[in-house]
Amino acid sequence: MPTPTLVLDFDGTVCLGDDPVRLYAQEVSRRVSAPWRERVLTGAEDFLAGRSRPGDAQDGYQAVHALGFAAGLDRASMSPAYLASRERLDAGEGEVGPPPGLGELLDDVRGAGVQTVLLTNAPGTGVFGWLDAVGLSDRLDAVITDAGKPATMLDLLGGLLTEADLECRPDRLLSIGDVWANDVGPALALGCTAFHIDRFDLHRGRSSRTATTFVELYGAVRDWAGRH
Template identity: 45%
Template sequence: MPRPVLVLDLDGTVCLGDTPALLYATRVAALTDAPEALLETAQAFLGQRLPQSAPKTLMGAQDGYEAVKILGLAAGVTEEELSAAYVASRAEMSANPGDIHTPEGLVDLLAGIDAYRVILTNSPGSGLDEVLEHLGVRDVVDEVRTDALKPTRMTGHLDAFLDTVGAADTPEWLMSVGDIWRNDLAPAVERGCVAAYVDAFDRRQGPAHVRAGSFRDLYSAVLDWSNDPSSFLAAHPLKESVQC
């Protein structure tokens, strides 16, 4: 019998708080002619209080990082500069974690679940151990994989995890939990895995087996799935906008 694999995104799923996006915004803003305006708009996005005058392109941003990227590109910041700003902001977060935290009860969930627990993130590895220690999750996950290049390489990661636990022919034994549908969930759906959508901004980008506005509201689904993945899949067919 294979062991279930729980694949968790980091930012917006395991790691909550505005600090990561604000550190990124601060570095991007410094590259523009109007840094205060960019920072104010980024803060408004994170607080879900964008004014009517905000760029319409922000309305579809999936998270704070994407919002900052949209603002930066509009202000003339290059892709290369954005990438460098992102890497620098991640390194800074290890020394300045600010308000980052896990969803309430997550450490207990991960400590008690019988599954191979993975954090899969596009973030660089530099400074991540300190961040995970600050969050309190370092000892309740089995593997951390950084620089994941989601969504491009997501299917390859899923295949590798399924092979690790001997579940290549039963993909429903892997659940992917994340807040960016195209990165975390679309490849899982295509592979036949279980998709749990943390849709904090109510974007409803695509189908999932379960969906909620917070990870906490998906805990019971995660537990039910881990106890019997096949029965869970049968009871939770893909739906476009189902909310737990």
């Protein structure tokens, strides 16, 4: 039986707050040469404040990636920095929280027969414990970490469409996220519905619905769930 499916990103969508980006910037700054240490930290803050966009970044993590690469790090060096920041987050550092009313939204859509899936590039560290702590674990039917978006997103969404028997009705899968290339573009390419949380007003591409916060999209999510 076809099962409408809501696919949510984690950082910047379900989990809000800039401290995870700051923790990542701190870890990167510890791994670069002395002249770059303050530049990495300042560059991250400038991006979060909307004053700059290193490497045409779409979110804070991409901004820190760009700053680290500019400082001479490669991916092999950046990965331990990212994992260290997630371990600090998992240990309780940083202030993060879900958008107001998210639990109730998930209850409502699940009550309408929609399955809920969290699909994130983040590792399980810093995700599963946090979901438990804020009372969202039981409101999610599946959690997929280490997703590798955007390269894997078409395949991942295709798999979800098949599992939910939605291949003939891809519009009954709704993907929501704050990075257009990860969460919106691939979904639209498959005929799915896709909402973009465009916090920095970047206008990266078309979407089924766009807002600067997830909360502003709640009404549209409920409408979508009611139709499907």
